[in-house]
Every structure is written in C-alpha cells, then in structure tokens.
Amino acid sequence: MKSKIIEGFSKLNKEQKINWLNQQYGGGSGDLKNILEQYWNHNADLQKLHDEFTENTISNFYLPYGIAPNFLINDEIYALPMAIEESSVVAAASKSAKFWLDKGGFKTKLLGNTKLGHIHFIYKGEGSKLLQWFNTHLKEELIKQSKDLTKNMQMRGGGIVNIELIDKSKEIENYYQIKGSFNTQDSMGANFINSCLEQFSKTFKTEFQKSNIFNEEEKNSLQIIMSILSNYTPDCMARAEVSCKIKDLKDDSGMPPEEFAWKFKQAVEIAEVEPYRAATHNKGIMNGVDSVVIATGNDFRAVEACAHTFASHKGKYTSLTHCDIKNDQFRFWLDLPISLGIVGGLTKLHPLVIASLQILNNPSAEKLMQIVAVAGLAQNFAAIRSLITTGIQKGHMKMHLTNIINQLGATEKEKKEILNIFKEKTISHHLVAAELERLRKEQ
Template sequence: MVALDAHHTTPSGRTIMTNSRISGFRNLSIEDRRAKVIVESALDARRLDALSPEHGLGLEQADHMVENVIGVLGIPVGIATNFTVNGRDVLIPMATEEPSVVAAASNLARMTRDHGGFVTTSTPPRMQAQVQVLDVVDPVAARLRLLESRQELIEIANAQDPQLVSFGGGAVDILVRLVPSSRQTYVVLHLVVDVRDAMGANAVNTMAEAIAPRVAEIAGGRSLLRILTNKADLRITRVRAVFDAAALGGGEVVENMLDAAELAVADPYRAATHNKGIMNGISAVVLATGNDTRAVEAGAHSHAVDEHGRYTSMSRFEKDAEGNLVGTLELPMPVGLVGGATKVHPAAQANVAVLGVGTATELAEIIMAVGLAQNAGALRALATEGIQRGHMSLHARTIAVTVGAHLDEVDAVVARMIAEKSVRTDFAEKVLAEIRAGARA
C-alpha cells in the first residue's frame, strides 16, 4: 500500500489531517455525518450551519445576486468520501439532485487508494478574451501589426487591474487569428490573462473592453465583440488514477470497461452520454463551491472535439502491466475562489471550507478527480450489472418519499419495489397502502 501524507495547511494556517476513508458514512444520521465532517476537516462546529435551509442563502442575499428574485432553490449536498488527491485525503461536497452520483464517486475513489489515489497537474490559470475586428482590408498584414504591438496592448490591459498584477497575474500575451466567414474574414485578437485564483471572466472582459479601440485602430477596422471565450484551452487540469482490478471485480470487468470506454472514443452518440457522466461529478463540485457550471461545461465539451472536428470521449482508459484499470482525464477547468457566488453564497463558503483548498488550481484538481471517479463508476456499472440497478435502487428511495412514506416506512417500500423490479410511483403507492393496512390489522 502506498503511504499517504494527509497533513494539509490552509492559507490561514489551519492544519488539516483529514481521513476521507469513513466506513459506514452513508448509514449515519445527517447530524452524525456533519459531526464527522467537522472533525475530519478541523472546522468550527458551526461552520456547516449554512448548509441547513434555515441558515443558508436568504432572500435578501439572493436579491443582490440576480434580478427579479422571488425565492431560492435547494439542492442536496452530499459528501464524497475515500478521495486521496496528490497525497492528501479530502472530503468533497457535491451538489446534485441525481441519485447514485455521490455513492459512485466515493466507491470508485476507494478503489484507487492502494495505488496512491488521484495524481494531478495543471497549467497556469490563463483565460482568454477575444476582440473581433471587422472591415479590415489587409487582414494578413493586420495580424502582424497587432503582434508587433504586443507589449503596448498588454500594458493597456494591465492598467485596468493593478491589483491582479500585484498578485502575480495580469495580461501575459496576445494571439491573433484570422477567421474566414460567409460575410468576411474577421481579425480576432486573443488577450491571454493569468487570472490567479479567480475564474477570471470579469477581469478579462474589462481588459478586452479597454484594448478594443487600440486594436481596431492598429488593424484598420472596427471592433465588435469584446468578451472572454469559454474554450479555456490554456487552463488545463490533468488527472490520472489506477483503479484496482480485484476491487473492480476482476479481469473480465476491466476488459468490459475498456470496451465500454472505447465506444465513447469512437462514437459521438456514446460519447455524449459518457461525457455527461463525467460532468455529473464535475458539475456537482463546481456548483457546491459557487462556481459557474455553464462555463465549465462549455469548456469541457468544446475540448472533447478532436483535431478532426469530431466529438469524442473526454477521458481515456488503459490497462497497466498488473491488469489494473488506468484512467486519465484532461479538461479546461476555469474555477475560482475569489469573486462571484463563491464569496457571496454562505453554503458555497462552507463547502470550500470543508475542502480546505487554498488556490483555484487545487480546487480544479479535486474537481477533476471527482470527474474521473464518476466516469469509472458509470463504466463499471455498465460493464457489470447495468446502469439501472444501482441507479434505480437509490431512485426508489426518492419515489418512496414522494408518495408519502414516513422514515420508518421507506426501507420496506424500497425493498418491495426493488424485489419486484417495479420502481414506479403507482406501485410505491400500492405498497405503502398495503404496509399501512397491515399495520392497522
């Protein structure tokens, strides 16, 4: 077994010695789960109060976040256990309404622990803004003129955000592309900005607005669009993990998982569902931490288009020399810890505290580990019992509660639905009526 160093010191100096391998966590009460998370994450006892509906996002806060507020929507937050990321055990909050997601990620993370867990690397946190220039008579020469003006444009951009520059970020480069269209050839300048621990949209958009007049003047045209691109292909996070063959179910299961994964590589119809499974894990952590799920999803799916313009699998799976399953995943991961809902939403703040992350890069790497675990979990289900058995077992509990089953009735209703392979509302109502009739007899 690989020795793991679970110590972690946050920017505030708080030392965490988390153990994410919590046996029987799912069988604890909500109160006991919270207590366990508080202990393992070394949090103040009241830190998770924001995850209770009565203490979470209020109407007054919501009214300052978006327009025309009439209320707030609750989403279940579960804790993914068993994760070791770059040698550190971490408990991971996931916000999702879909059954089986948290359980699958936790289960597959357990199967990596004897092989060192998840190992990640990241590029610098660089986002890009595009400035579109129209009506350029000499676009090829205009491109070179803009490249010659690189330093001038970078200085104009950085003057807009001296604080970001003081933290070691700011505009670092420009790229210029010629984009032919049915109307004309557009000159499109990309401003490359190191956004540090921010997602970066506001910073790069402000800089793009500032340089646009000068860009148009140099190019000899007029500027139109001045906005970031969510194809964040300069901000890549990579993760790899070894999933133990015996824990997965043996060599035959590994082979079936490899064939299931390869269909997603070869077939865009399968890739769409395969990648959705990856995003089940990724989006749940992105949402839990108050980050922009749409931006992350757009960047991830655009990255899944290969050099031939074909939509394919985001992940890749292989077999190592010992017969274990090796999974890898590389995606843009534009998330932040400063600004936006991450700093406004009390539940997002609580979830970030549970993670104990100090940088946006560290957050991105944990998110990617969950995406890979979730993907492996879906592949294993497909390669063995089929996706419906595990999914519907958890879905059955939701149906039981929906039809009005009390806490002491839920397990019996679920057991009947699973036994008779009839996970439906009408059948649950029938079972519940029979249980109650029997109790009165």
C-alpha cells in the same frame, strides 16, 4: 392573456411580486404563495444577501448538499462537497474513492492555466499589412495602455500572457480576431479579461485611425463587432488519473480482474468513437464535476460549455476520459479543460460556498481545478464499473426508491416495509405503487 402582462415588475417588493404571481399563475388560492414563502431564510440578513445575488428574487431554490469522503488525492485525504439533486451521484463518487483508497488514490496535475478572450472585427484591407502593423506597433501598445488594469493581477503573478492577431477571413469574409491570453491566478477572471479586452478595443481603434500605414478606405472598413472572453479554455487544463496492477482490480461483483480491465477499456473506447454513447458517458462525468463546481460557487454553465466544446474539438464528439492497459498496468484518466475561481463572485458571500472551500482546505484555484477533475473521473469510473458488471439500474434505482416512496405519500411504517420488500427485487414506479396499494389493502 393581457392581465398577465405587467409593467414595472422589478420595482415591486418581494411580497408584491409573490402576490401577483399567486393571483396570475397560482389561481389565487395561496398555495403557490405558501410554497415560495416557505423557502425564505429565517435569518433576515442572510435572506437579504441571497436576494441580492440576482434579480427579481422571490424565494430560494435549494439543492441537496452532500459529502463524498475518503478521496486520496496526491497523498492527501479529502472530503468532497457536492450540491446535486440526482440520486446515486454522491454514493457513486464515495464508492470510487473507497475503491482507489488502497491503490494509491488519485493523482492530479495542472496541464495549463491560460484563459482566453477575443476582439472580433471586420477589416477589408490587406491582411499582411495589418499583421505587420500589429507585430511592430499595436501589440506593444495594447499591453502598455492596459497597465492600470493589469497592475494588481501582475502583483499576484498573473496578467496578460500573450496577444495575437488571427486571420479568420477564410471562414467569414474579412473577419479577424485579436486573441488575448491571460493568467488570472485565483479568480475565474471574467471581469478582468473583459475589462482588458474592452481597453484593447479602444486602443486598437485609436491607434488604427492615427496610423499613416492605412489609407482612408482601409480605416473606414474597420468595424469592431464585439470584445468578449471565451468560455472555451483548452490551455487551462487539469488531469486526474488512477492506475494499478490489473490483478488489483478486484470487484465485488466477482468478475475476474483481467475481464474487468478488458471490458472497462472497451467501454471507454466505445465512448471515444460513438457520439451517442459519448454524450451519456460525459454527462456522467459532469455529474461529479458540476456538483463540486456548484458547491464551491463557480459557474457550472461555463464549465459545461468548455468541456463539451473540448469533447468536439477534433471534429467529432468523443469521450473526455481515456483508458490504457500496458505491461499488466491499468490506467484511467481525464483531461478536463476548466476555469475556476476561489475569489470573486459568491466565493466570499455565500455561507455554504465558504464552508465548501473550508472543507477542501481552502485550495488555490489551480488545486480546485484538479479536485474537480477527480470528482469527474471518480463518477465516470463508478458508472462504467456498474455498466460492465451488475448494470446501472440496480444501484441507481435503489437510490431512487426513496424518491418513489415519497412521491406516493408513504408513511414511515410503509417506507420501512417497502424498502424491505425491494431489497432484492426489481424496482420500478409501477411495482412500488402496486406493493404499496397491496400493503394498504391488507392494513
């Protein structure tokens, strides 16, 4: 066990890191080393760029990069770049795009673009006195003393939107927040928001200690715990929706449009009230969302955290999508809280991120939010459509069949025969393995 503990790992070069891993965890055979080195980029400059994205880099981890074409969004045709390893996601999105292409396509709008951050602090004095001082003095001072930080953002149309004092002392004794609202324009804004909050914190401490309103006991009671942005952005929201006459919901399964609409709405309502279903329902939405978020170099972990928090904001986990039927009109929509950027981070560094944004016609951050919402809605539509008609496994397992064949080490000839055999048959790993074994015995 002690031999696997290493000091100064970060100081080793890449080859030394790999050699150490190969000896300690790869059995020394060289197989692990070969795998790691195989995925280096042959372009030395590009590999150096990749190495510097994060720490202790030893190789690259690739995801399939696919395209879902024919998305009609606000009367403009898009092809969506999607980075994802899961079978059927790109195909399902493409199928949804095709379904809605002659029905007006997807309509989107921005519902808000405000992002949030907080100073979390403890104060043991009188809350009303703190609030009065905040409103008459501190708020203005916070804005004034952060002007150097906000100047460039203001020139781009962004900056500080509002600053509030929030009393949370009923939830944790003596706990308060200073809540900052920000518009960060085309950047995701994490560094900007955190820099502003840290400046707020310094100003707050200084001004509080200078004030003659608070006594020494109150001044000594102030403890700033932390200053940090929030990845929950309920006021930074994009809506994507589709709608058509019920009679136009013709499905290739042969299900009558009226039945299709009714079952579809029921499926969404189940996800609205049943958390067990909502979790899987929303996971499908995030298949579409995350794949475009990753392809455009954005933070999919922040996007996931925000979406699932919003799904729980009424006290119970529920569906992110909704469906309505009125006057023979079918409407299906997604309100997605999401914070994205097209500047900063990897957006000007990673070649495939640059390519993705180019494919999307170099959108603004606000337009990208709406495109990503469309990807989530399309994915959810495809999933529910399958569930209420043919079932999810038929299409999913067809896409998964190639993975099973590859896992079993089939030759190209065997692949063709297996694909033909399972054109109409139920697919499972066991059945595919049995058929492959039969073919090999016959040969």
